[in-house]
Amino acid sequence: MKRKRLLIPQSCFATPHVDSVSHNSVRRIRRRVPHCSRMGVQGLTSYVEKNRHLQPLKVRNTTLIIDGCSLYYMLYFTSGLDQEHGGDYDSFALLVRQFFEALFTCKIRPFVVLDGGTDPSDKKFRTLKERLQSKIKQANALSRGANGSILPLLSKEVFVQVLRSLHVPLIQSIFEADSEIAALANEWNCAVLTNDSDFYIYDLKAGCLPITHFQWGNVTNCKRTSEWFIPARVFTINRFCANFNQMNKALLPLFAVIIGNDYSHLQDTERLFSCIEVPKAGRAPGSRMHSRIDSLLNWLAGFPGPQEAVEALLELLGDRCGRNVQVDLSCGIQDYQLSPSRLAPLFASKCAPTFGHPEPLDALPEWILCALSEAQLSPIVADVLALERVLLPVQVENCRLPSSNIASQPIRQVLYGLLLDWKQRQGQKQATCGRGQGKGPSPSGAPHCVEEFDRHELQLRRSLVQATLPSLLRQLPLERLNKMSHPVRQQLLLQTLGVDESVIHAVPPSLSLPLCVTCYWVSSCNPRPSKPHVQALLLSLVYGESCRLRAAHTGSAAGSPALKTVCERLDWLRSFRGATSGAVDLDTAHVYSQWQSCLWSSFYLNKLLCSPLPEPECAGLYSGTLVHRIVRELKGGATVEALLVGAAFPQQLYSNLLEALWRSVGTTLFSTPSSSSKKKRRGKKQPPQQQPGNRRGGRATDIGPPIQSISNRFALLEVDDRENDP
Template identity: 70%
Template structure:
């Protein structure tokens, strides 16, 4: 949610805020607002796909600062889309805007795009730090406000709706929460964080002691995410507002100020609503009254279910729309603990998915095209259960679904004839486009009923995941557990991305994983640098590329960015599918997998003549890990190469076979080997894979 212009209005009128020293308290934190704010205000990389290691360190520092000030955080995350669709238009408009911003960033201009795996990284850091966390079924604003009032504690967020909620302990805007200055702020009572607080009571006192019950009506009339803005604009234009006596900035700020002064003349929302509707023609009053009344209900607070969840892990189902209320308890718990993507709820309730925008080549198809088959299987697991449940309920006559939450079929009229179809909203050129995606129903699906998925033997779940990614289990024998899923994703990416990656792109990606593993090992050792000099040496060498200064900020290799955006999409989709399958492969730590700044700069170094061996230096273990990863990829390319040759003309096939036979280190079909071929051999094999693939222009 959000009230138009209200955040900037408060920034222009800081006398509405009170300076505070925050310590020794409980704090409810809007998790989505926090990770957006941390990422965008810290100068972290966006155009190269994100630096998740730097972001994870920042999140860790934030919660360490809270701990030093004896602040107990409880983090609440948004879930799926509102099942009533009240906000869907706003969400589509914002996603369309993000497409434009991503295009701007790709051309070296300004924009704000959250890297794809930011939320997953955030959640993993919180789990490691044992920070209490819950993911709501849908949008979290109301639950956050209700819980804060139950516990009589403040809310930390950047959502302007919290200027409207009647919060007993007030609202702390993230923009004024100076957690980075904590070390310079100490009193006799200990460390504290300087902040600014907002109180509804104090705010209303500035407007002739206006009734705080009028603030929700103000939010609806001025415009928030849940109302038809065109309708409220027409209403606003008819209201006879007093002229604002204060210069508060823009025209929108003057409107806010005038509307607040106008509302202050009424004793309550009923009288003000009646007066506002009086400015409209009689034929428009009924619809507008329903709009205003519905908007007011969004701000009415009662008891939250989150208190029971934080206290006893209780997940209530009474208020959930169907079929969420009939999900098995283990899935509901996983959703509440942010161990499943909110897309699970979106697919089950709405049969819809909004795919996040990335910085990529907008002249080429969306990066999410490369991971389509992975999402199709996830859709199949969910919709197959939903369809069977719908049939069972229909036969038993137990259809108790709530009004407006249809579930036997898809909500959209285009889906009503196909219960195994999902609407995906994704980028097409520079526009947001809706596409019908058919769910996949593989042969193993009957062995994997959703309600008992957590009890299905591990080998069966593992087999389905590996088949989906197109990887043979033998590839994983020499790979550390933490990198098995990323390696499988890399193999799937190589077979499904377009244009095909060069060997340089694959090497840089694998070197990035090795760097992450080095950082992980150093974090585990936590000893002096001399304890592992080889790791320290290679880490310092790659650290220089991580913070490389030789490239002008904002300039990117667009085709490289597009390839790695496809890899991230494959990883994100595989991450979600792996979670739904109860992690048949260990869940990787996102912070150690991909640093866009590092990987892009390694590509430049390799293209300039550097070798992976030189970048790895003398660290034997790191070289062995890189060799194992590259060897697994090489074995995959043999299969892909054979397929590519068989699809070519006889002339090309003969020529390519002769080229392969001339390569040193080539093994015969069926011959086992543990030796990774020379770089020349691998590069030539990759060249054969990409020879017919055109690369899109930047």
């Protein structure tokens, strides 16, 4: 049988530089995955692999349920893409496209499910805090040139947008998705693609495909059948239990609870393992967990079912802790019991279910439930409503400075205000009807607050953040937001970001939200961005928009050789050897982490307001390796004019962005003073100067004029660039 390897043409997908994201680099998928991205039963993944409990499988012409969170974590962390500089989202978008193109080639029909908010029972809260603390330490290690793994902030948004562009069916669960995924897979009798070892415990009819053994970059075919397939490995419970004297598979949930998973943290289990563990002479270092797993599975195999095993376990542990352990075991086992899937109707009708949600989510307007289930809204919406708590993401930044999330806090406060104002009114209605309020909203007139968990130096800290309820917000009750006029919703968003409406008319619609966020960032960032920081960020927006137009063949300028030359020049600058070598510039990293945090918060506030500004394509907004390299070049004497020379469209777009920014925040806000100015000011502290267009104040420095004056902001969107061709 002869096999061929399918090489997916990368030139079909995106900009020139991303050709460097090769399948060879992706196939190094066995390299160690960061602990913070691994989920499920402790030690079980490596145990299964070491003991060869996976069987070869050719995946083709089938339906496949995909654990979306596992997938985008694994794709990013095993691809060698940038993490230290805030991520390269265009490269990641290409990688995601390549993955699903490989599935389409093999006639695999993917259905992707994403996790939602935190389980309202709080069973997993301890685990989530531990993971977030681990991420803080890993981010600090990356910032210092050491090893670590941090998923760039906008990765999920890029992933979701690419799936939409490919028309891949996608559902976001309101809370945890594991049991819903397993139930749907059994209903459809298909396998689950995941990296979560909890799926080794669920009784899946068609088994589980670990992503680490899913060789999507090595698509092959049989010459005899001409059918393309993806080599993979499959885990099935029946085959696994057969290795332990035909153990009853109903005992596996008990095994998961005892050994430890994301939900269970049983105490006093040392006595159990001292009774059942079989000593192994010459045991290899680091294999203690594997030995425990092996011993526990063999011990459980001696019981006909879970009830008998629990009774024996309680007898071993004694009366002192038996009652508490029995409750923990019962709750833990219940987590693996599957109910009928609620995802199938969502995939069929694209409409959110109106049942099965805890208060107050059960009373949410249908359009918000739909937006949550379609991943249009962030899971923090469910967290705020159900728990009044948010665990904020971590980025690679200067950990000696305050968290980058502080800059975007006023944006989140407005989002919290919209949600908690609605929750309070719902609570008042329920109280009037005589229903209980559970945790309940704040009393009428009391300030709404949300618990935010964020980095404080190198520790995870809790703080109470008060929700904001602007006067305009009272005209926008959550249940009627989707029916309010576009100008009113847009006004609220622009007021939150502190920009004038004229800003959004200065640039193409696809860049209106990023530009408003940039205006907000320049005024709110601490420490302030320097002139090179601002210029590099605007150049990144110009580069992304130029590449987007070229890929979409939009406008006559899109096919211009001059535009291609500028894109390739910036692309070469990023990929040049040593472009991002050495230690990360922490000042630059911290400044751009704040911008990403502001964009992330604004992105979802815009969504909650039913997109008064067009949703930007996140893949083209930021490239960490590019902006860090441009900052270095500009500080070394390079000019924007030299980087953009040759094509009118990117020059004009940069000029439009810069002038709009200048008019919004003032020209004196963000640049670093010259060395001569510093010398003059050493002996005397200068008072801050307030610009008419700057509502927040700042240092008196000069960013300089735009490249050229603007006569017609959009004249060059459709003109031919031939006059600038080389």
